[in-house]
Amino acid sequence: xxxxxxxxxRLRKRVLFRKVYEEGRFVSNRLLSFHFLPNPDQRRRxxxxxxxxxxxxxxxxxxxxxxxxxxxxxxxxxxxxMDCIFVARKAMVDVDWQxxxxxxxxxxxxxxxxxxxxxx
Numbered sequence: 001x002x003x004x005x006x007x008x009x010r011l012r013k014r015v016l017f018r019k020v021y022e023e024g025r026f027v028s029n030r031l032l033s034f035h036f037l038p039n040p041d042q043r044r045r046x047x048x049x050x051x052x053x054x055x056x057x058x059x060x061x062x063x064x065x066x067x068x069x070x071x072x073x074x075x076x077x078x079x080x081x082m083d084c085i086f087v088a089r090k091a092m093v094d095v096d097w098q099x100x101x102x103x104x105x106x107x108x109x110x111x112x113x114x115x116x117x118x119x120x
Contacts, residue, residue, distance in 0.1 A: 009075075011047030011083055020047075020083050027111045031092045031103040032067065034111055035085040042081040046071055050088040063088035066097075070104040077105075078113055 011017060024037030039045065048067045050060035067086045078084065092100065 009043070009045055011045045011085065016045075016083065017047055017049070017085060020085050024083070025111070027107055028087075028089075029103050029107060030089065031095060031100060032089055032107065033087045034107040035087070036111060036113060037083045039081055039083045044075065044078055044080050045083045046075075047083075047085045048088075049085060054088060054090055054093060059093055060088070063092050066092070066100060067104075070101055073101075074104065074108070077108060082113065084113075 011020070020035050020037045024035050026033055026035040028034065048064045048071075050063045052060070054060050054063060067088060071086065086104075095103075
């Protein structure tokens with residue numbers, strides 16, 4: 001199993017984020033929201049966001065790092081051919097790793113995008 005998170009698998013452009021937000025579907029819980037849209041490339045691309053309501057830059061960056069790690073460990077459980085955005089919410093600042101991991105997997109299950117199993 002490959003746990004790398006390569007640059008080519010990242011959503012980076014504003015137009016791509018906007019397309020996922022406007023045309024895609026989403027599910028959310030109290031810690032984060034998950035926006036997703038199938039893409040024709042058969043490549044999984046992911047973006048991470050944390051709004052200014054979360055706090056200062058240090059907190060926003062910490063939340064995005066934690067989301068990236070959750071994704072990195074579970075990326076094989078998402079189907080290929082999907083653009084995804086994970087958005088941190090204010091409640092995420094105060095939770096431990098176990099709660100965040102559980103909330104992350106819960107969103108994947110509820111969105112019906114979860115595939116396969118992970119050893120972690």
